[in-house]
Amino acid sequence: MISPDKLPLRDSGAMPSPGKPPGPAVAVMAVIAVAAFGTILLWVHDQWSLLALAVAAAIAVAVAVRTGAAARVERAFIAREGAMNGVVVAAFLVAIAVLARQDFSLLILSTVLLYCTACMGLTVQLGYCGVLNFAGAAFFGAGAYTAAVLGAHTATPHLLVVLAGGAVAGLLGSVLLLPVLRTRGHYAALITVAFGIMFRSFLEVNNTLGGPQGLTVPGMTLFGWSLSQGIAIGSVTLSFYFNYALVALGLAIAVYVVTRRLERSWVGMHFDAVRIDELAASTFGLNVQGLKIVAFVIGNVFVGMAGAVFAMMTGFISPTDFDFSTSLVLIAIIMLGGIGNLWGILPAAAFVLILPEKLQAIQEYRFLLYAAAVILVLLYRPDGLFPRRLRRYFPPKARR
């Protein structure tokens, strides 16, 4: 088998010399280590242990990068993507099972998964097609408010409510299609910024939607099973967030699969072409406007679905959950992860969301820390922590 090392990777110079094909063992161990680390991080509450964990993680990452282990893990992921995805999902399931009785930890974990889902939507827009969206929170909120209204006033099955949340966000985004398509660059950025602010101030003053006080959202019921009640196994009652963590994981997996398929398909190739050079893409006969529409709408649908589940999980939403700074957090996550790199989203979201929640000492300073972290990354690693690799045109099997 020809190893994928021969394929053009952007910084192949930094890769260790290609020799033997990467074994999955290192990668599996890495996933287990990261999952164990994440679980412990969510488990402990003592501030000093948390600090020690953070320092240990920083050292471990530095060592892994130095010794080339990180690069080997990455190559293993590329070579055996399907299997590795399975390993990661299994790791998540184990972590959720271990934390099954911890409300707060599971809430954070689910929030990370839902933010990842929303960020995958933004990745389709910005990372693949180059459509800038500074109103991520607005579409997240559109899904959330849809869930609140449908849940309170109708008997719509809750799986449909999630889809409806996506549909409403997609429709709401369609209103912006004309302005987004007609404008470019900074002018296009203005459109989404203005829309995000407009959406937030609309929610604040609209009393039907609860005004500044917000709305309560009924919990999710799937197939007659209320997720807001913990499962009881014998004498042990699991946290009800256990159920939501599973739902969030399911949604994240579904969106991941669709996004990956999209990226690998001809649509994804066309997205890349549009992003890299619109003019060149149009001279090759690509329907630039159509592709941008597809990316924008699909992205918003993903964000809206995540928002709907988020609302049903937290049980309460208010306009402050969906203000401009939330949009910036979403952008900061995909930026930190490396724009366009789906796997980069997960560590970035975990970093941005878990650390401030757990380290209460720095909670007050969390926005300052985000800002500082993103500024440092932009100055010293403008491609993000995990830059997206160049597209591989031939999967390993086809080259055998």
Next chain:
Amino acid sequence: MDIGFLAQYVLSGIMLGVVYAMVAVGFTLYFGVLDVINFSHGDVLTAGAFVSLATYLGLRAAGVESHVVMLPIMLAAGLGAMALLGLAVAKFFVLPMRSAPPFITLLITLMVGIAIRESIRLFYPSGSNPQSFPSILPKTAYHWGNLIVRHDTLILIVTGVTVIALVNLFINRTRAGLAIRAVAQDGETAKIMGINFQWIVLLAFALGSALAALAGVMNGLYYNEINFGTGLMLGIIGFCAAVVGGLGNIYGAILGGFLFALLQTIVVVAAPSFTAYKDVFAFGAIILLMVAKPTGLIGEVASERV
């Protein structure tokens, strides 16, 4: 409706417009010289207001009572500090990113803005609460029927208009202004002509930031209250105004500023029951305007270089 009330609204609309226009002029200056959006602009405005407030409190503590003495010192401190902050933003965050895509600059300045805003919230004494801004200008007023014209409002409007006119003169009539316009037109050629590119960029950022600080102080004097988030909304409105007017065009920025104030005031006057929706309406109208005029009212002449 009574003509006096109408005039009152017009007056407050003009006041808003002056502040918006001053913020927008900053955005357009930055865009002119470097083709970047500096999103920390609004937070620089807040910081300017806070520096002036701190100066005021310091002077009070030092026993200075005369408002005539205080105001120039407050302005000097606020404007000077923000000019330096603007220089620092340009030097450390904007200039190093010149070769990166414009989106990156936008993002980094957004983050710098958050850092400034959060620093005010966390490190200014009880900075997360609104701070009362001293009313230094005379509180007396003219009365014409229903129309009440406060002297401080008049002074603020006249100051704002004068400053905008001076900036305009500076850009269009002085050698430094000529250099700014040259850099705006073509940075590389300007360099060949012996213009110190970096110096001009820094000058534009210092000028824009000082303008923002002045707008912040004026805003504080008008409302007698500031908080750490004051500049966020003003910055976004200023950005909208600059973009709708046409980025890089100083007249466009002024036009955009007054247009935004007009849009907000129209709602209040024409549909008082929808007053709460004035921002929704104004931003919605801006989005629609962008559909009609994708490069602003006084648009750049777009030319695609391949």
